[in-house]
Amino acid sequence: MSNIYEKNTITEDGQLMLKKAEKDQIETVWDRYQAQLPQCGYCEMGLSCRVCNMGPCRVDPFGEGPQKGVCGADADIIVARNLGRMIAAGAAAHSDHGRDLVEVLENVAEGNAPGYAITDVEKLKQVALDYGINIDEKAPLRIAGELAHAMQGDYGTRKKELTLVKRAPKKRRELWRNAGIMPRGIDRETSEMMHRTHMGVDNGWQSLLLHALRNALSDGWGGSLIATEVSDILFGTPKPTPNTVNIGVLKEDEVNIVVHGHNPVVSEMILQACQEPDLLRMAKEKGAKGINLAGLCCTGSELLMRHGIPVAGNHLMTELVIATGAVEMMLVDYQCIMPSLGTVASCYHTRMISTSDKARFPGMEHREFHPDNSRELARELIREAIENYEQRGQVYIPVEPVQSVGGFSVEAIISALGGTPAPLLEAIKAGKIRGVAGVVGCNNPKIRHDHGHVTLTQRLIENDILVVDTGCAAIATAKAGLKMADAIRYAGPGLKEVCGALGIPPVLHMGSCVDNVRILILASALADALGCDISDLPVAGSAPEWYSEKAVSIGTYFVASGVYTVLGPMPPITGSMNVVKLLTEGLNDVVGAAFAVEPDPEKAALLIRRHIESKRRALGLDA
Ligand code: SF4
Ligand code: MSK
Structure with a gap:
């Protein structure tokens, strides 16, 4: 890797935008991460406690200092x-x-x-x-x-x-x-x-x-x-729909409106308003060719899944999208919205709008959406975004968008299979598809941006493992071209044959973070068809770049549902070998699955392949 931009992200748009951000003196998540180093060792190991006001307490991991908090907790x-x-x-x-x-x-x-x-x-x-x-x-x-x-x-x-x-x-x-x-x-x-x-x-x-x-x-x-x-x-229940991804989805000659967050309640209303003829007319009167709505993170995936709306980036790209200078308005709902965004936007003409009664951010204007005012408020805000087009300075949109296909709800997958999971099971039994892996979760500046998601996914599909993904992982693999119609060329021979016959890519976008449960519903359909439990299936989960508390809950309900799950970044548990051993081994005896931790996606792919092979063997299938 020749420079810091390449060290931070594998994506071309990310590297070019990091350079631009530096020129514009924009502080990014990577700068702030560097400023935090070294991070607190006690907290990294989960050994600090501030549950009560007799503390805060810390337990010394080397056995020299205190081994108990003030209350006696070890x-x-x-x-x-x-x-x-x-x-x-x-x-x-x-x-x-x-x-x-x-x-x-x-x-x-x-x-x-x-x-x-x-x-x-x-x-x-x-x-x-x-x-x-x-x-x-x-x-x-x-x-x-x-x-x-x-x-x-x-x-x-x-x-x-x-x-x-x-x-x-x-x-x-x-x-x-x-x-x-x-x-x-x-x-x-x-x-x-x-x-x-x-x-x-x-x-x-x-x-x-x-x-x-x-x-x-x-x-x-x-x-x-x-x-x-x-x-x-x-x-609407998602169906396969073409779309485009990366920062190149922003348009130089249109009013760009970006929605960010998770809940489609606001973004769906914004989409409706962006399509209204009087507002499109108004945009043209202001000299724009149209109104371009794009998404970020999971609210972006919600719109992509149901309407093919383009997605400009995942978690670590959110500041850089504003640094294009091309965004007239960004509307946020909640979750994964960095409190830094308002500060970044203050260097450009971008208007930042927070919309939820439970989520406020510095440097954003608060315009609260409720079911009874959503339609009118969305129209009002789009009108204001169009007015803002005239304030635009220089824009920098350095790449062309990548084509992708999304919208693979369980219903859509079953329908692509001809109405029953049987063809997928047959392909698994025949060894054409060796297993299924859910690759999910966030970006984290501790891991080179998108490297974990993309490398792991590439290794899995090369080895005939079908990948289903959600959240920031799904956006990462779409940007890498793994969800284009012809992405089957990256797959192993068996997966290539099956996906080619079905006309689907080898990596299926199943939605946003809350949609991870779609993966479990798919696994349940396979288990029911085989008359076994989820933990008997050749399936695995992974969160190669996770950062959020939500991801910890997701990983835990995957494991509790019987899915072996490999985490990239280590959770803050290494202060207790008892806890580590229970989560990585002992849970096998309780729920038939456990966690593994492996930050290197090449090695994580091997762990998943080995797991899938062992499950195939246990089912009497060729490993
Ligand atoms: Fe309070 Fe006990 Fe936690 Fe210390 S270790 S902060 S005393 S709960
Ligand atoms: S947005 S929880 S960074 S996947 Fe759902 Fe991405 Fe993780 Fe947020």
């Missing part, structure tokens, strides 16, 4: 408590996202959400049936009201089990019941995690970690699944 307790709280925060984020969607559904049912509608009536009915709602001769809006009410019930305390766990294979549910980790109310599990980690409550590192599994399951099979299903009901 390294095992402190590490397990810290990890439990990370999972609680991640589960809370996804599940609160889901709750916001349920509230929109309720408002639609009550006629209080102009602009929103029930788009997928079939899915509405199917999910309502899962909730035991009688749908006979009921109008969709009435079903929607009853479903919203029933889903809200899942958030509160329930005595037994979350409703949608019934989508998991029978054997898995029995395992959860026997292990005492069947998730109950979504909010209950998070609240209980916070209770257990209060000083003087649960001081068993094993029982803390078991509850952490239950808390993560309440995210995956609860809040996240509700978020995915209600998004599909309101905005």
Whole structure:
């Protein structure tokens, strides 16, 4: 690697934009990461505690200094408590996202959400049936009201089990019941995690970690699944759709509007407004050729999956997108939005708008969206973005966009297979597809940007492992050209033959962070067809560049659902070898799967291949 730009990112647009940012004296996430080095060793190992005000406390990892906090908590307790709280925060984020969607559904049912509608009536009915709602001769809006009410019930305390766990294979549910980790109310599990980690409550590192599994399951099979299903009901279940990706999706001669965050509730309204004839006319009157909407991170993936809207970049590209000088307005909702963005935007003409009542940012104007004002507010803001076009200075859009195909919901994959998972199973049995890997999660400046996602994915598809991806990983592989129609040329012979026959790329974009559960639903369909559990399948998960608490919850509900999962960056647990051993070995005896940690994607690919081979052998298939 010849320069710092290449050291930071493998992407051409990232390298060129880093150079431009430096010239413009823009401080980026990589600069701030360097300024933090060396990061605190106690915190890296999970050995610092600030749960209460007798502390903060630290346990000395070399055995020379204190081995207990003021309350008496040792390294095992402190590490397990810290990890439990990370999972609680991640589960809370996804599940609160889901709750916001349920509230929109309720408002639609009550006629209080102009602009929103029930788009997928079939899915509405199917999910309502899962909730035991009688749908006979009921109008969709009435079903929607009853479903919203029933889903809200899942958030509160329930005595037994979350409703949608019934989508998991029978054997898995029995395992959860026997292990005492069947998730109950979504909010209950998070609240209980916070209770257990209060000083003087649960001081068993094993029982803390078991509850952490239950808390993560309440995210995956609860809040996240509700978020995915209600998004599909309101905005449509994704189907394969062509799109374009990277910073080149911004247009020099159009009004560029960028949406960033996670929840499609705001971005869908912005999309509608961008297509309205009077606003398109207004853009032309201002000298622009049109209005160009692009996405970032997961709210970008939500629009890409359902409408083929282009995505300008993933997490580490968000500051650099503003540094093009080409963005008239960026609208953010919540999660993964760096508080630095307002400062970056102040160097250009970009107007920054925060839209959620629960997410404020320095240097942004707050314009709050609610179901009843969304349509009008979206129009008002697009009008203001168009006005801002005249303020544009020099722009720098250094690359051409890359073509890609997204929109692979489980329904779309099953439909591409001819209506049943059988052809995929046959291909797996025949060894043409050796297994399936979910590559998910964020970017993190500790890992060369996109290197983990792209290298791991390349190695897997070369070895006939079908990759399904979400979130920032999905954007990384799309930018690398692995989701173009002809990307099968990068695949091994078997995968190439199967994907070629089906007309799909070897890497399937399954959505945003909450959509990770789509991967588990696909795995459940395969397990049900084979009459086995998810943990018996030749499948694996990986988060090669994860950074967020949400990613910890995702990884944990993957493992608790029976999926071996390889993390890139090490989580803050190395202060307790007991915790490390339980998570990387002991969980095999509890849930039939465990974590591994491997920052080098070449080695991570080997770990996944070895795992898939062992699962194939156990099923009596050629390894
Ligand atoms: Fe220290 Fe215990 Fe309080 Fe943590 S809970 S800050 S270890 S006294
Ligand atoms: S946006 S959680 S950086 S995947 Fe979902 Fe990307 Fe990770 Fe955020």
